[in-house]
Amino acid sequence: MNSCHKTNKMKKLEVCNIKKSFDTLYTLDHVSLSLEENQFVSILGPSGSGKSTLFNIIAGVQQADAGTILIKGEDYTGKTGRISYMYQKDLLMPWRTILENVSIPLILKGTGKRAAEKEATPYFELFGLKGFEDRYPHQLSGGMRQRAALLRTYLFAQDIMLLDEPFGGLDAITKRKMQRWLLEVLDNLKASILFITHDIDEAIFLSDKIYVLSDRPAKVKEVFDVPIERPRDDKVFTCEAFIKIKEAILNLL
Amino acid sequence: MRRPRSTNKFIEIDMLPIFFVAILIILWEIVVKLHIIDAFILPAPSSVVSALINTFDLMWPHITVTVFQAIVGFIVAIILSIIIAVTMDSIAIVKRTLYPIIITSQAVPIVTIAPLFAIWFGFGYLPKIIIVVLVCFFPITISLLEGLASVDKELLNLLKSMGAGRWDIYKLVKFPATLPNFFSGLKISGTYSIMGSVIGEWVGGNMGLGRYMLRVRQSYANDRVFATIVVIVLLSIGVLKIIQFIEKKAMPWQEEKI
Numbered sequence: 001m002n003s004c005h006k007t008n009k010m011k012k013l014e015v016c017n018i019k020k021s022f023d024t025l026y027t028l029d030h031v032s033l034s035l036e037e038n039q040f041v042s043i044l045g046p047s048g049s050g051k052s053t054l055f056n057i058i059a060g061v062q063q064a065d066a067g068t069i070l071i072k073g074e075d076y077t078g079k080t081g082r083i084s085y086m087y088q089k090d091l092l093m094p095w096r097t098i099l100e101n102v103s104i105p106l107i108l109k110g111t112g113k114r115a116a117e118k119e120a121t122p123y124f125e126l127f128g129l130k131g132f133e134d135r136y137p138h139q140l141s142g143g144m145r146q147r148a149a150l151l152r153t154y155l156f157a158q159d160i161m162l163l164d165e166p167f168g169g170l171d172a173i174t175k176r177k178m179q180r181w182l183l184e185v186l187d188n189l190k191a192s193i194l195f196i197t198h199d200i201d202e203a204i205f206l207s208d209k210i211y212v213l214s215d216r217p218a219k220v221k222e223v224f225d226v227p228i229e230r231p232r233d234d235k236v237f238t239c240e241a242f243i244k245i246k247e248a249i250l251n252l253l
Numbered sequence: 254m255r256r257p258r259s260t261n262k263f264i265e266i267d268m269l270p271i272f273f274v275a276i277l278i279i280l281w282e283i284v285v286k287l288h289i290i291d292a293f294i295l296p297a298p299s300s301v302v303s304a305l306i307n308t309f310d311l312m313w314p315h316i317t318v319t320v321f322q323a324i325v326g327f328i329v330a331i332i333l334s335i336i337i338a339v340t341m342d343s344i345a346i347v348k349r350t351l352y353p354i355i356i357t358s359q360a361v362p363i364v365t366i367a368p369l370f371a372i373w374f375g376f377g378y379l380p381k382i383i384i385v386v387l388v389c390f391f392p393i394t395i396s397l398l399e400g401l402a403s404v405d406k407e408l409l410n411l412l413k414s415m416g417a418g419r420w421d422i423y424k425l426v427k428f429p430a431t432l433p434n435f436f437s438g439l440k441i442s443g444t445y446s447i448m449g450s451v452i453g454e455w456v457g458g459n460m461g462l463g464r465y466m467l468r469v470r471q472s473y474a475n476d477r478v479f480a481t482i483v484v485i486v487l488l489s490i491g492v493l494k495i496i497q498f499i500e501k502k503a504m505p506w507q508e509e510k511i
Contacts, residue, residue: 080415108412
């Protein structure tokens with residue numbers, strides 16, 4: 001019936017025919033997508049198109065009306081505790097220091113508080129948070145808080161991360177810096193990323209593959225591969241491939 | 254933002270209300286000393302102070318009784334509030350059932366039902382403690398409920414995605430997030446606790462500041478009545494200060510925001 005289960009190659013994450021309505025609001029219309037090892041995939045769509053609902057379903061926090069979520073071929077539909085996500089809001093707890101905040105996923109997995117903090121500490125350097133372990137979130141800049149939120153997501157599940165407009169709340173300059181920083185950090189992390197955005201430039205700059213979603217009810221309108229070599233820098237924004245994809249997406253929306 | 258004048262963070266007192274009260278007290282003293290108002294109607298501040306000093310030994314056992322009842326009642330109210338608020342928060346149907354009842358219960362004037370407690374529970378500590386519990390219970394429960402309900406839903410979802418169970422959510426998010434509400438409820442209830450204890454004593458028994466106050470009033474010793482009021486006010490402020498101190502210790506992240 002569909003290509004979902006038929007592929008021979010096992011995908012890191014497969015989202016098959018997810019359907020979801022809220023009362024009378026038809027939100028997701030048989031959305032399917034897949035994410036491969038070490039791939040960076042973006043979901044691009046208008047605000048309110050149900051992208052965040054899709055993420056909640058993938059993370060297992062919300063139940064889909066129909067469809068399945070496969071992670072490395074295993075069924076994780078409606079199950080929490082496998083993948084975590086990161087929001088536009090950092091969702092750091094104001095009463096916990098940065099170190100205490102990022103070690104929460106480890107504590108939830110049953111690691112003791114001290115062992116969890118010991119395990120988290122070495123990552124502070126890579127995430128540009130060294131020296132801020134014992135600060136409270138309100139003492140950090142917006143960009144740093146997002147990096148802490150990313151570290152928390154990473155410490156929960158190192159192989160797949162869902163990022164839901166993580167830089168949406170930042171100013172343009174910080175946003176650009178964070179995008180470059182993210183690419184750099186991902187080189188070291190070997191993680192597969194599913195990324196929600198409504199910023200076309202951001203999607204092309206970061207991704208290997210872009211799913212363009214339609215208005216509600218959201219379905220996959222088109223899929224674009226981004227054949228731009230890595231490592232990428234600011235020149236990407238003016239290269240021919242970039243402009244071609246951007247044009248195609250603009251025509252679509 | 255304008256900086257407070259006092260450099261000592263812990264004391265940080267605004268002098269303006271103190272000056273204002275000082276002027277009022279001086280005026281009061283003058284008015285009584287010049288016999289514009291008779292001393293048996295309104296005792297001069299100086300005689301209130303001397304009554305306070307001279308009769309303090311007499312008041313001391315009453316103070317301990319009132320404070321004891323207030324503290325026991327307050328602690329019981331805190332425990333009860335936490336249990337009820339958490340139950341109401343975690344089970345929707347319990348909240349729907351109890352919430353309007355709790356609100357309505359506050360419309361019943363304590364002073365009118367207090368005499369019944371003497372009939373039901375006698376003249377010992379128990380009826381007074383129950384009154385303190387009734388007075389203190391409401392502000393804590395309501396502020397806890399508000400705090401628990403206002404926790405960021407997205408944060409809860411995030412923790413659920415990480416596999417957090419019900420208890421994890423309370424321990425890691427709901428309780429700490431509710432602390433500011435909890436303490437504002439405690440501060441209101443704490444000041445009420447002394448008053449509740451005093452009201453309870455009006456109903457019966459022979460110990461406590463409420464009893465003592467009735468007795469000195471009946472003998473028209475108005476300076477002692479005022480001395481008792483001063484003690485009650487100071488005790489209430491004392492309770493408030495202790496709660497504020499604990500609040501600062503319990504929420505270090507709030508202090509550093511300043």
